[in-house]
Structures are given as structure tokens and as C-alpha cells.
Amino acid sequence: MAGSGGPLSHRGLRGREAELARLQALIGSVADTGSGGLALIQGEPGIGKTTLLAEAAARAAAAGFSVGLGKAEELHHIVPLSSLAASVLHGDRPLLSGDDLADLARNHDQRIWLVERLAEAIEARATDAPVLIGLDDVQWADALSRFALQQLPTRLRTSPVLWLLTGRREPAGPAEEIVAAAAGNLATVTVSLGPLSGAAIGQLADDTLGPAVDAWVRDLLDGAGGNPFLAVEMLAGLRSTDVPRDVVPSRLVVGVRGRLRSLQPGTLRFLQMGAVLGRRFDFEDAAALCDQPAAALLPALEEAVCAGLLDDDGDHLVFRHDLLRQAVYADIPPSARKALHRAAARRLVTAGRQPIDAVPHILRGAVPGDEEAVALLRRAADDVLAVTPGPAADLMLRALELVPSSGQLKFEVGEQTILCLARAGRNREALETGDRLLADRPPLETFGRLQSALGGALWTMDLAEELRRRAEAALAAGGSAPEICARLAALRALALSRGRDLGVAREAGETALRTATAIGDREAHVLALSGLGEIALNAGENAVALQRFAALSTIDSAFLPEEVVAHVHVDDFASAERLLLRAAEGGGAVRQAMLLWAQGQHDLGLGRLDDAEADFVTMERLEDEVRVPVQQLNGRVIRSRIALLRGHREAARENLLAAREHLAVKPNAGNTAAVSFLEAVHAEADGDVALAVDRIRRVQQQGPFLRWRLLRDWVDAAVRMALRAGERELAEDLAAQAEAHAGRNPAVPTAAGIAVQARGLVRNDPAVLAHAVDLLGASPRPLTRAAAHADLGLALLAAGRRSPAVAALALARDTFAESGAHAAAAHVQRALEGAGGESRRAATVRRPVQGWGALTASEEKVARLIAQGHTNRSAADVLVVSPHTVNTHLTSVFRKLSIGSRVQLANLVATLPEVPDLSGA
Structure with missing residues (x-):
């Protein structure tokens, strides 16, 4: 303890032997098994959480762990990734360099992508040595760090990575959310620190003052309530001052306020300025708030350090414990605090800091009508919107509260607030905010801007008719700027894509696109192309949809998933795969969940049922993580x-x-x-x-x-249902729709083949069904080809043509089985056996639920690659899938094999027969 005159290295560990043993056991488990773990140390302020964390980290380092420790700061809880950054940038071998982390934050604005890159860096390090990542005071972690901590432990559960967190007891707080996300996926331990025993407190007194401690001192220590920090502060106060026993107050007053009264007035003022700035602060910032040159405050700094209140880490001054800062801060009158926070915000901005650094002070010190504070909040919200849209929306709501109640600024701030709320998925709030602003009867131009800003929320909420009505009302009102008129026209076309008259919608979309192109407004251009793409899809015009979505993704790469799916709809799987590879390499701007949706459509079309299932499972998980279900x-x-x-x-x-x-x-x-x-x-x-x-x-x-959004590839199943129920008219109608769809898509083999297949089913004509099989020979969709062969085989069988029927049915069965469609294969097999064909029940035997035989083909490939030493990323590159999908497969592998680490997997695979090297090395 700085300035206390002697070592107190074990002060927080007295009486914590049992808790330390639990953490030591978890450290050993992670090292021995190679699987992840998480521990949460909980307790009141000063109870010894930080000291226990430091001791556990030291023991892990001695055991060969690569250790990174960080601390969340109360006044930095808005800065994205600021909390976890300290853990990955510091330590004996930092996981990332400062430049690496800045590059991630600067170039890639998607939370999921960024967290995956962090996971890859940690995973790579864990292949050399077990890793410990510790974060103190997790209750103050910023939103992006909390998001990462809810994902990373589970994502890295198969690697030797130990997460150690400390936090105060807060039901449903950040710490509880992180533990809940990890529970059931990896070993978790919660260590609750209660008051120290009287014997342990007595040991602290012996450590500090020696064994001959007066009885009155021991009585005084009872006032610490078993809190080791309070006890140590009392002891430090007793050791550093000669205070008569009858004037020594109890608890923290002895340790802090008693010492504050003995400080020079300038030192106290200096400490108060530091307390306003936060637990960690710059000397020059505190000097500026004191309105004195830095050199003049050197005596105050020296006195504060000698009193054991501050430490100097070389870059910043740090209150030795947040309870010390809080005690100093509490002595500042509330009205003065607000003024000082406003001054702190101005100082940070003047010193060239980022707006987000000033935001905590704005939130504590701003008053209604403070336009300077509003401007800073707007800039900060814009800076963090890409990675943490929720906090950005909260900042804008606060700015809207502070903005003057009259004047144009209110509407400008309101528009930005609506857009941030919509980006955060808080569409109902966006709509309510917009309607409150519209109720104030804004000028016509502002009316149009607000209605345009609400467009995204209305579309996401499936309120297409309301979107059309509002867009038309704003256009009819007039007075809007040209770019706003263009956006409103595009939004109207987008809304009309959900109507029954797609001709009107198409005309509106073309007009909107021409207008957007003419005036050069990017947002209007994106909206118009999006609307035209939706209209083309709804009309069943797949080639036109591809043209629109390709143009759209050229303007904004976030829409690349839509282009991938459009390629799939025209049977161009090769182009779809190239785009998926490009997205995997580029990352960042692409919406990760939607990319998984596109990957799933691609894999499903190619009959890769295992991969498609994993894709859609992963997509849902990612949508849950960002809380934007689409x-x-x-x-x-x-x-x-x-x-x-x-x-x-x-x-x-x-x-x-x-x-x-x-x-x-x-x-x-x-x-x-x-x-x-x-x-x-x-x-x-x-x-x-x-x-x-x-x-x-x-x-x-x-x-x-x-019909074509749903039945594009499955209309044959609907025709069979209708015929089976004797509903021939319905079957004829469905077949006619299939033929019309094929006419709209003459270059798509699947569309042409399914149309003929549907007609052959209605007519029960083997010749027509044989023609469908021929047409579908050019289709890349194995399940569609298999269904057509099965239809042909059954029709031939009914016509008494056993030999070609058996051949067609056998081909259908094998194709179904190769794709993993075992129930469909079994159904065809029964028809084959009824026709006297070969018995192939082995092809349709269901897998066991546990063991190596329970793995799907895709899971086995992933398992072997991981056992060879691949990371999720490198395995994904080999298999041409997303690392998220590899993680989903790996989760299933570990569950089916009842193992918990990559080491166990490698040992198990080593006992199996060898297969060709899947990596192609």
C-alpha cells in the first residue's frame, strides 16, 4: 500500500483460503482438460475481490497461463470495448496490439464480426498456452464488452481459456447475464465473498501493526464489519497518524475522511477534481479543473500519494480504490458536482479528446437547454452507433431531453434519435418518438424528414400500409428537399411491394430510382433498389431481382446476402459461393446473421442438409445476440x-x-x-x-x-397433396402457376423442370415426368432431382414398367440418402421393395444419438479438422463455410461425444481409422 510504511501483500487474502482453493481448482481444470472455464467473484465494495483476482491471476501465470487483466471504469462505461480492451492489450504477452485493436474498431463496424475476430486471436494464443482473461468491476463494463463477454466464453469453451470476473452483487446485472450465458456450456464458478472473520481481521492487524495490538484497536476494527479494505484503511490511518483513541471515528472515516482533514486545502481540492474526473485521471486535466499550472500542483500530488490515496501508474493517476474516490467525491456538494462535471466535459473537449470521453460528465452535469452538451452527445452517438447502437440511442434520447423545447434543433435531434432507435431495433420507441415530434406541427420540410426517418422502423415492424400512407402524405404536403422527396418516393415503392398490384409498385420503384440517380442521393438509391428487388422477387422475376440486388450490393456491401440469395434463385450457385467467400474474407460491413441466412439457402439448395441446419441454427443465435430477429x-x-x-x-x-x-x-x-x-x-x-x-x-x-416466395422450389409437394386429396382443380391451378413461373424465368433449369414435373403429376404421365427429369438434369439441386426421379419411378411402376421404375427409384433413394434426407430415402426404398427391387435398408438406418457414429458428415469433417489443430477460422476456410457454422457443428460434436476440449477430441480421433487430410495440405 503506497505511503503506508510497510507491506500488506496478504491483507485481502486473510480468511480467503477456501475461496482461493476453488479458483485454484478451476485454474488446474482448465490447464489439465484444455476446456474453458469462468469464475465470478462477487461481493460488496472493499470486500477483497480485486486482491483475490490478482492472487488467482498470479498463480495462473506461475502455472504457465498467458494472463491479461483489465478493469472497467465507472466513467468509461459508454466507450465501446474500453473495458475488455485493457484485458487483451495488457499482460505478459498481450493478445492484441493497440494498433490491431484500433484497426478492428476503425474498419469493421459489426459487433458479431468484431467479437469473432477477438475469439480468433484468443483461440490462436490458447493453442500455445492456456489463457486467463480477467476483468475487475464488470458491473461497469461498457455495452460492447458486455456483449463480447456474453459470447466469447461459450465460443471458446473448447479451448483452455479461463475468464475471471469480479463484480458487485446486482440481480440481473451484467455479471449475472454473463454467467447465465455461459452456464451449461462450460465450467462456471461463483465465489461470493462475505465478511472476514474476527480472526482474519486480527491477522490483518498483526500484519500491519505487529502482534502487540492494543485491545481498543481490535475493538475499533469491529467497526469494519469484516470488510478488509475498511479494516486496512483504519489500520493505515492508525499507523500513519498519532490520533488519540477518543477522537478516532469508526469505519471509513478513520481511513479516509480522517486523513482528508489533515491534508492541505490545495491537496484536497486537487483530489476532489480527480474524483470528478474518475478513478483514473490525467494530472493535467485535474490541474486544469483546479485552474492552476500543473507544476504548481506537484506538492499536492506528492501529499496525496504519500497519504495512500493515489497511485501513479506512469500514465495516469489512480485512486487506490474506488471507495477512496467515492469518499472524496461524496464530500463535494451536489450542486458543485454538476458544475464540475460540466467543466470536466469542456476540459476534455478542449484537450482534443473524443466526444465519447466527455459524455459521462455531460450525463451527470448537463442542464436543459445546454446546446453544447447536445452537440457532444450527438457526435458521441454517431461515433458509437456502428458497434453499440443501443447506447447510441440512449445518448440521443438524453440529447432530446436536453435540447431547447422550441426551435429547429429539437427536430434535428429528434430525427437522429429516430434513426438510432431504429438501428438498435427499438422500432416502437422510434415510432413513438417520431409521433411526439410530429404532434408539435413541424415545418413542412421537417415533416417530410421525420416521416422519411420513420420509414425503416415502419418497414421492420411490417407496417407496409402505414408506411405507404405516411410517405404519400409527406409527398402530398410538399416543401421537402429533393433528397427527402426521393427517399419518400422510394419508401412508397418499397411499401407497395407488399401490395397486390405489383405493376403499380414497379412503376413507382422505377420512377424513384430515376429520381435518386438524378439527384445523387445514396440513401434514396439504396431504398429504390431494395424496393425494386422486393417487387421482382414477389413477381417471381428472379433474373430481374438478381439485377437489382447486385446493383444494390455494389452500392452498399451490407446487402451482399440478398445478392447471394438472388443468385441461388437463378440456380447460379457458383457465383453465390464466390460472394460468400468474398464476404468471409472481407467481414465487417456485411450483416452476419443475414449472411448465415444466405449461406443456409445456398447449402439447402445444394442438398447439404447438415450444413444448412447448422447455418439456420447459427443465424438464429446471431439474431438473438444482436436482438434483431428478421x-x-x-x-x-x-x-x-x-x-x-x-x-x-x-x-x-x-x-x-x-x-x-x-x-x-x-x-x-x-x-x-x-x-x-x-x-x-x-x-x-x-x-x-x-x-x-x-x-x-x-x-x-x-x-x-x-405463392412464389414459398412454392418456388416446393410446388411439386403441394401438387402431390392436392392430388392425394382428390383436389384436381387445385392441382391444376398449382401446375399452371408453376408453368407461369417458368415462363418468367426461362433461363432457370429448376423452374423449367419443376413446371413440367407438376404437369406430369397432374396428368400422371410418365413421358412428361421423364422430360422433367431430363430438364432437371441441368439443375444443381439434388433434392429436386431426387423428387423428380421418385415421381417418375412411381408413375412407371403404376404403368407396369418395372425395370425403368426400379432404376429411377434407386437413383432417387441414393440421392436423398447422400443429402442426409433419410426419411425421404426410406420412403422411396419401401416403394422399391414393394416393386421387388433390391433391399438397401442400411442406407436409411437412423444414426445413434451418442458417439462417433452419431456425427453427421459435416460434423465429422469439422471434428477431424479441429483434431488436426485447425482453429474455427482455418477449418471454415477449408470447408468454405462460416466460422460461426463451424462453431455450431463443433458444439454438436462435443455434445454427441460427451467431451469438453479440443485435446480430448484429438485423443479420440487418434484412435480412429485415418482418412485423407481434409486440409488439402
């Missing part, structure tokens, strides 16, 4: 269909129930149609063809465009 219902619909193809009926039902739950939240026409179609598929699987047909009719009733 494709979860559609993902569940597809996962349920995949489960039925595989023969996993329970999983299929679980996904159906989840899809219905999502529908209850967003009961729009598209979601209703998707769930209706899935219910039809389940009804057919259950043998209830009447219910199946009823659900297909519901899909038809939702709107013409929804």
Missing part, C-alpha cells in the same frame, strides 16, 4: 422441413411450434403463409391430406406473390 420464423420453417426429410419427427414438431410462436409476434401475411405451408407438410406426413389441402388453400389466399 428471419427466425422462416428459418424455423425450413429447419422443420429438413427434420422431416431426415426423419426427425420430434425436432420437426419443435420447430413448427417455434414458428407458430414467432407468428404470434409478427402475424403478417408472409409469416402466416409460411406457417400454413409448414402445417400442410406436417399434415401430409401425419396422413391428414384434408388438413394439408386446407393449409395449401390458405397459402393461396394470402396473396399471389406469396
Whole structure:
């Protein structure tokens, strides 16, 4: 303890032997098993959390761990990644250099991407030595650090990475959220520190004052309530001053306020300025608040250090404990605090700091009408919006509270607030904020700007008709700037894409695009292309949709997933794969969850059911992490269909129930149609063809465009349901729709083949079905080809042509089986056996649920690559999938094999027969 006159190196560990032993056991477990772990040390301020963390870290370092320790600061809780940055930048071998971290933050604005890159850096380090990452005072961690800490321990659970956190007891606080996210995925330990025993406090007294401690001192220490920091402060006060026993106050007053009264007035003022700036502060900033030259305050600094109140780490001054800072801060009158925080904000800005550094002081010191504070909050929100949209929205809401109640500035701040809220997924708040501003009857130009800003929220909330109404009202009102008129026109076209008259929508979109191009407004251009892409998809014009989305992703790479899916719709899987590779290499700007959606569509089309399932599972997890659910219902619909193809009926039902739950939240026409179609598929699987047909009719009733959003590749299944139920008219209608769709997409082999297949099913004509098989020979979709072969085989069998029927059915069965569609393969196999064909039950045997045999083909590939020493990133590069998907596969591998580390996996794989090197090395 600085200035106390002697060592107190074990003061916080007295009486903590049991707690330290638990942490020591976890350290040993991580080192021995190679799997991750997490420990949370909880307790009141001063109870010894920091000291226990430091001792555990020292023991881990002695055991060969690479250690990084950081501390969250109360007044830095808004700066993105500031808390965790200290943990990865400091230590014996920093995980990242300062330049590396700055490059991540500067060039890549997606939270998921950034966290994945951190995971890769930590994972790579953990291949050389176990890693310990510690963060003190996690209750003050910034939003991005909290987000990372909720993801990283689970993401790195198969590597020897130990996370040590300390925090105060706060139900449902950041620490609890982090532990809850890790629970069940890796070993977690919560160490609760209670008051020290009287014996332990007595040992502290012996450590400080020697064994001959007066009884009155021991009585005095009872006032510390078992808190080691308070006890040490009392002892330090007793050792450094000659205070009569009858005037020594109790608890912290002895340790802090008693010493403050003995300080020079200038030193006390200096400390108070430091307390305003935070636990860690710059000497020059404190001098500026004192309105004195730095040199003049050197005596005050020396006295504060000698009194044991401050430490100097070489770059900053630091209160030795936050309780010390709080005690100094509490003695400043509340009115003076606000004024000092305002002065601190001005000082930081004047000194050239980033706006975000001044924000904590603005939040504590700003008063209504302070336009300077509003300007700083706006700049800070803009700086952090990309990585932490939630805090950015909170900053803007505060700015809106501070802005003068009248004048144009209120509407400008309101517009920015709406956009930040929408970016954070808080669309209801955005709409309510906008409507409050509109109720103040803004000028016409401002009216248009606000309606334009609300467009994204309305679209995301599925309020297409409301979006159209507002856009048209703003355009009719006039007075808006040209770029705002262009955006409103594009928003109107986007809203019309959900209507029944797509001709009107297309005309509106083309007009909006011409206007946006003419005036050069990027946002209007993006909106117009997005609307035209949606219109083309809804009209079933896949080539046109590809053209629009390709142009869109050229302007804004965030829309690359839409271009990938558009390529898939025209059977151009090679281009889709090139784009996916480009996105994986470029990262950053692409929406990671939507990229997984595109990857899932790609893998599903190619019959890679294992990978597609993992893609959609991962997509849902990522959407949950950023709390922006977009494709979860559609993902569940597809996962349920995949489960039925595989023969996993329970999983299929679980996904159906989840899809219905999502529908209850967003009961729009598209979601209703998707769930209706899935219910039809389940009804057919259950043998209830009447219910199946009823659900297909519901899909038809939702709107013409929804037929092709849903039935583009699955219309053959709907035709079979109709024919099975004797609903020939419905089957004819579906076949006619398939033919019309093929006519709109003449260059797409799948569209042409499915149209002929549907017609062949309606006619029950083997020749037509054989033609469909020929056409689909050019389709890259194995499941579609297999279904066509199965239809042909059954039709030939019914016509008495056994030999070609068996050949077609055998090809269908094998193709289904190769894709993992074992239930579909088994269904065809039964038809084959009924025809007297070969028995191939081994091809359709269900996998066990545990052990190596339970792994899917994709999981086995991942397992072998990881066992060879690959990281998630390098394994993903080999398999041409996302690292997130590799992580999903690996999670399943560890669960099925009942193991917890990469070391265990490598040992297990070493006992298996060798296979060719999957890395191609």
C-alpha cells in the first residue's frame, strides 16, 4: 500500500483460503482438460475481490497461463470495448496490439464480426498456452464488452481459456447475464465473498501493526464489519497518524475522511477534481479543473500519494480504490458536482479528446437547454452507433431531453434519435418518438424528414400500409428537399411491394430510382433498389431481382446476402459461393446473421442438409445476440422441413411450434403463409391430406406473390397433396402457376423442370415426368432431382414398367440418402421393395444419438479438422463455410461425444481409422 510504511501483500487474502482453493481448482481444470472455464467473484465494495483476482491471476501465470487483466471504469462505461480492451492489450504477452485493436474498431463496424475476430486471436494464443482473461468491476463494463463477454466464453469453451470476473452483487446485472450465458456450456464458478472473520481481521492487524495490538484497536476494527479494505484503511490511518483513541471515528472515516482533514486545502481540492474526473485521471486535466499550472500542483500530488490515496501508474493517476474516490467525491456538494462535471466535459473537449470521453460528465452535469452538451452527445452517438447502437440511442434520447423545447434543433435531434432507435431495433420507441415530434406541427420540410426517418422502423415492424400512407402524405404536403422527396418516393415503392398490384409498385420503384440517380442521393438509391428487388422477387422475376440486388450490393456491401440469395434463385450457385467467400474474407460491413441466412439457402439448395441446419441454427443465435430477429420464423420453417426429410419427427414438431410462436409476434401475411405451408407438410406426413389441402388453400389466399416466395422450389409437394386429396382443380391451378413461373424465368433449369414435373403429376404421365427429369438434369439441386426421379419411378411402376421404375427409384433413394434426407430415402426404398427391387435398408438406418457414429458428415469433417489443430477460422476456410457454422457443428460434436476440449477430441480421433487430410495440405 503506497505511503503506508510497510507491506500488506496478504491483507485481502486473510480468511480467503477456501475461496482461493476453488479458483485454484478451476485454474488446474482448465490447464489439465484444455476446456474453458469462468469464475465470478462477487461481493460488496472493499470486500477483497480485486486482491483475490490478482492472487488467482498470479498463480495462473506461475502455472504457465498467458494472463491479461483489465478493469472497467465507472466513467468509461459508454466507450465501446474500453473495458475488455485493457484485458487483451495488457499482460505478459498481450493478445492484441493497440494498433490491431484500433484497426478492428476503425474498419469493421459489426459487433458479431468484431467479437469473432477477438475469439480468433484468443483461440490462436490458447493453442500455445492456456489463457486467463480477467476483468475487475464488470458491473461497469461498457455495452460492447458486455456483449463480447456474453459470447466469447461459450465460443471458446473448447479451448483452455479461463475468464475471471469480479463484480458487485446486482440481480440481473451484467455479471449475472454473463454467467447465465455461459452456464451449461462450460465450467462456471461463483465465489461470493462475505465478511472476514474476527480472526482474519486480527491477522490483518498483526500484519500491519505487529502482534502487540492494543485491545481498543481490535475493538475499533469491529467497526469494519469484516470488510478488509475498511479494516486496512483504519489500520493505515492508525499507523500513519498519532490520533488519540477518543477522537478516532469508526469505519471509513478513520481511513479516509480522517486523513482528508489533515491534508492541505490545495491537496484536497486537487483530489476532489480527480474524483470528478474518475478513478483514473490525467494530472493535467485535474490541474486544469483546479485552474492552476500543473507544476504548481506537484506538492499536492506528492501529499496525496504519500497519504495512500493515489497511485501513479506512469500514465495516469489512480485512486487506490474506488471507495477512496467515492469518499472524496461524496464530500463535494451536489450542486458543485454538476458544475464540475460540466467543466470536466469542456476540459476534455478542449484537450482534443473524443466526444465519447466527455459524455459521462455531460450525463451527470448537463442542464436543459445546454446546446453544447447536445452537440457532444450527438457526435458521441454517431461515433458509437456502428458497434453499440443501443447506447447510441440512449445518448440521443438524453440529447432530446436536453435540447431547447422550441426551435429547429429539437427536430434535428429528434430525427437522429429516430434513426438510432431504429438501428438498435427499438422500432416502437422510434415510432413513438417520431409521433411526439410530429404532434408539435413541424415545418413542412421537417415533416417530410421525420416521416422519411420513420420509414425503416415502419418497414421492420411490417407496417407496409402505414408506411405507404405516411410517405404519400409527406409527398402530398410538399416543401421537402429533393433528397427527402426521393427517399419518400422510394419508401412508397418499397411499401407497395407488399401490395397486390405489383405493376403499380414497379412503376413507382422505377420512377424513384430515376429520381435518386438524378439527384445523387445514396440513401434514396439504396431504398429504390431494395424496393425494386422486393417487387421482382414477389413477381417471381428472379433474373430481374438478381439485377437489382447486385446493383444494390455494389452500392452498399451490407446487402451482399440478398445478392447471394438472388443468385441461388437463378440456380447460379457458383457465383453465390464466390460472394460468400468474398464476404468471409472481407467481414465487417456485411450483416452476419443475414449472411448465415444466405449461406443456409445456398447449402439447402445444394442438398447439404447438415450444413444448412447448422447455418439456420447459427443465424438464429446471431439474431438473438444482436436482438434483431428478421428471419427466425422462416428459418424455423425450413429447419422443420429438413427434420422431416431426415426423419426427425420430434425436432420437426419443435420447430413448427417455434414458428407458430414467432407468428404470434409478427402475424403478417408472409409469416402466416409460411406457417400454413409448414402445417400442410406436417399434415401430409401425419396422413391428414384434408388438413394439408386446407393449409395449401390458405397459402393461396394470402396473396399471389406469396405463392412464389414459398412454392418456388416446393410446388411439386403441394401438387402431390392436392392430388392425394382428390383436389384436381387445385392441382391444376398449382401446375399452371408453376408453368407461369417458368415462363418468367426461362433461363432457370429448376423452374423449367419443376413446371413440367407438376404437369406430369397432374396428368400422371410418365413421358412428361421423364422430360422433367431430363430438364432437371441441368439443375444443381439434388433434392429436386431426387423428387423428380421418385415421381417418375412411381408413375412407371403404376404403368407396369418395372425395370425403368426400379432404376429411377434407386437413383432417387441414393440421392436423398447422400443429402442426409433419410426419411425421404426410406420412403422411396419401401416403394422399391414393394416393386421387388433390391433391399438397401442400411442406407436409411437412423444414426445413434451418442458417439462417433452419431456425427453427421459435416460434423465429422469439422471434428477431424479441429483434431488436426485447425482453429474455427482455418477449418471454415477449408470447408468454405462460416466460422460461426463451424462453431455450431463443433458444439454438436462435443455434445454427441460427451467431451469438453479440443485435446480430448484429438485423443479420440487418434484412435480412429485415418482418412485423407481434409486440409488439402
